[in-house]
Amino acid sequence: MAITFENVYYQYKNEDKNYSLNDITFDLEGHFFAGVIGETGSGKSTLIQHINALLRPSKGLVKIDDFTVQVQNKKKLKKIKELRKKVGVVFQFPEYQLFEDTVLKDVAFGPKNFNVSKEDAIKKAKKALKMVGIDESYYEKSPFELSGGERRKVAIAGIIAIEPEILVLDEPCAGLDPKSSSEMMELFLNLYNQGLSLIMVSHNMDIVLKYCTKCLVLNRGKLLYNLKPTEFFYNEMYLNTAKINEPNLLYYVKMALKKNYKLDVNNIKDISSFILELKRCKNA
Amino acid sequence: MPNVIEVKNLSYCYDNDEKLILDNISFHIQKGEYVTFIGCNGSGKSTLMKILMGLIEIKKGNIYINNLLLNERNLLEIRKHIGIVFQNPDNQFIGATVKDDIAFGLENMCIKQKDMDPLIEEYAAKVGMIEYLDKEPSSLSGGQKQRVAIADALSMNLDIILLDEATAMLDPKGREEIVSLTHKMQKENENLTILNVTHHMEEAFLSDRIIVLNKGKIVLEGKPKDVFAKGDFLKSIGLDLPFSLKMENALKEAGFLNLLGEK
Ligand SMILES: Nc1ncnc2c1ncn2[C@@H]1O[C@H](COP(=O)(O)OP(=O)(O)OP(=O)(O)O)[C@@H](O)[C@H]1O
Ligand SMILES: Nc1ncnc2c1ncn2[C@@H]1O[C@H](COP(=O)(O)OP(=O)(O)OP(=O)(O)O)[C@@H](O)[C@H]1O
Ligand SMILES: [Mg+2]
Ligand SMILES: [Mg+2]
Numbered sequence: 298m299a300i301t302f303e304n305v306y307y308q309y310k311n312e313d314k315n316y317s318l319n320d321i322t323f324d325l326e327g328h329f330f331a332g333v334i335g336e337t338g339s340g341k342s343t344l345i346q347h348i349n350a351l352l353r354p355s356k357g358l359v360k361i362d363d364f365t366v367q368v369q370n371k372k373k374l375k376k377i378k379e380l381r382k383k384v385g386v387v388f389q390f391p392e393y394q395l396f397e398d399t400v401l402k403d404v405a406f407g408p409k410n411f412n413v414s415k416e417d418a419i420k421k422a423k424k425a426l427k428m429v430g431i432d433e434s435y436y437e438k439s440p441f442e443l444s445g446g447e448r449r450k451v452a453i454a455g456i457i458a459i460e461p462e463i464l465v466l467d468e469p470c471a472g473l474d475p476k477s478s479s480e481m482m483e484l485f486l487n488l489y490n491q492g493l494s495l496i497m498v499s500h501n502m503d504i505v506l507k508y509c510t511k512c513l514v515l516n517r518g519k520l521l522y523n524l525k526p527t528e529f530f531y532n533e534m535y536l537n538t539a540k541i542n543e544p545n546l547l548y549y550v551k552m553a554l555k556k557n558y559k560l561d562v563n564n565i566k567d568i569s570s571f572i573l574e575l576k577r578c579k580n581a
Numbered sequence: 582m583p584n585v586i587e588v589k590n591l592s593y594c595y596d597n598d599e600k601l602i603l604d605n606i607s608f609h610i611q612k613g614e615y616v617t618f619i620g621c622n623g624s625g626k627s628t629l630m631k632i633l634m635g636l637i638e639i640k641k642g643n644i645y646i647n648n649l650l651l652n653e654r655n656l657l658e659i660r661k662h663i664g665i666v667f668q669n670p671d672n673q674f675i676g677a678t679v680k681d682d683i684a685f686g687l688e689n690m691c692i693k694q695k696d697m698d699p700l701i702e703e704y705a706a707k708v709g710m711i712e713y714l715d716k717e718p719s720s721l722s723g724g725q726k727q728r729v730a731i732a733d734a735l736s737m738n739l740d741i742i743l744l745d746e747a748t749a750m751l752d753p754k755g756r757e758e759i760v761s762l763t764h765k766m767q768k769e770n771e772n773l774t775i776l777n778v779t780h781h782m783e784e785a786f787l788s789d790r791i792i793v794l795n796k797g798k799i800v801l802e803g804k805p806k807d808v809f810a811k812g813d814f815l816k817s818i819g820l821d822l823p824f825s826l827k828m829e830n831a832l833k834e835a836g837f838l839n840l841l842g843e844k
Contacts, residue, residue: 309720311717311720335752336724336752336754336755337722337723337724337725337728337750337751337752337755338721338722338724338725341722342722342723389723389750390669390671390723392669392671438598442595442597442598443623444622444623444627445622445627445668445669445746446621446622446623446780447622447623450622468723468750471749471750472622472668472746472749472780473622473780474620474621474622474780474819474820475780475782475819475820475821476621476816476819476820476821477621477622477819478780500750500751500752500753500756501753502753503824540754541752541753541754542752542753542754542757545824545825545828546824546828549828549832549840552840553837553840556839556840568827568828568831569831571831572831572832572835572837575835575837575840576835
């Protein structure tokens, strides 16, 4: 698996001077769970929509394995379906990807659209709904009669059911309650462990620190950093430049470091691994 | 302090479903209070907010807003005093530009044309959107949309503002700014009552009072520190403690008392 952005610029049609993406270049190779972070309006949603050619660069090119997405090359439309089977994108506002009249049909739509038989599509849909915690009592409900969090879960199931190789998620935990949010992250981690690669936009830095293998840091349309989360979050200067708050966890880790605990920050992903690391230092 | 909202024995189910979404709920909100509702997905929070806003008709129970019974006859009068910010801000934009959108709300409040521009600029600046006044709301990023929706509601000089996950798409710095803006406005204006819905326990912690919903029932209610003293119960209904409390509990339990309490 490889995703490459080469000097990608993107300008929305109604904008005359501002580039929402401004000369973005990076590579993601092999097996990854990448976080995309940056303040409001920094270009995260714009960037990820390039990965399945929902948006095409105004300049530059995007490569996903052997697919190339560049300036409005209509010729390639035939292959776009293949690309969209490979790369599944869940939008920031799930409303915009729900349209069938029942939850079950909605989730089955994706696989059916990729030539899976109706029967198998329903099977895949049921499996995906179970994974995101939506039970049978919801199957026949209209997606428009769901609560905000339920709707997001159904939208995520709709993409998982397609069984893409890369799962791209725009704030998948926004609107989920705390338990659903951690279950959803564990589901993503499972998919990652099964070989999927993921790209996730998130405003929750504790989640990015815990789950991501890489983070792409955007600011006003520019890519500032492409680093391991610990390399980024423990660097005060980087945080300030990107105008990003550190994860909540780091306040405590830094306090412990100040008090001379010889912590290995690479082992610290969340509260429980922090406590383990503290115990290790105390016993050493 | 008088009550601005009184809810008595409110029950609700959607037409197409017999499941009770709100199950015999009663509560009071005092004038000037900042009350946060928490509860797992599907627990009935948005349904309750829409009922308070008069967007869904009451079937069982009574609601008084500013001592007026919430019914069709009083709805227009009540709407002059209450506003809502939805989970998805796209559902509420009306204007062709950010500026028009804020202006539309002000027109409804009968603000004079000449007073409008300064107000629009004041509130756009407060939410950090002054550079975007001439943009179409639909061409904004998720967080920018939420900021505009919040400016709409705050600018109208309402007595009651309902915020239904109005900060869900904001980055952490943005959330801090907007949440403290709403608290500041509520402190400065003794007539302003805010009802907030959030999945961020840190945000809930800052309110005067928390009401916890589960399966359409109020299962817990009180000051934040009392509500969050019941960590195990909250976890059992899909909720959690604010990060700092979780960390303090973990440090205490493991005996690292020297790392506590500087925050
Ligand atoms: N359809 C559009 N037309 C014009 N400009 C747009 C459009 N969509 C986004 N923009 C602008 O492009 C920039 C990047 O937007 P984008 O949605 O990618 O941000 P984001 O990083 O996802 O932000 P958020 O965290 O708020 O969702 C913003 O300044 C935004 O106003
Ligand atoms: N229009 C509708 N018709 C039928 N059922 C509905 C409708 N809207 C919501 N529901 C159901 O009512 C329940 C409560 O929904 P509500 O939107 O009030 O939840 P919520 O507490 O706001 O959840 P969330 O945190 O996910 O936003 C949910 O189980 C939902 O499926
Ligand atoms: Mg976005
Ligand atoms: Mg809701």
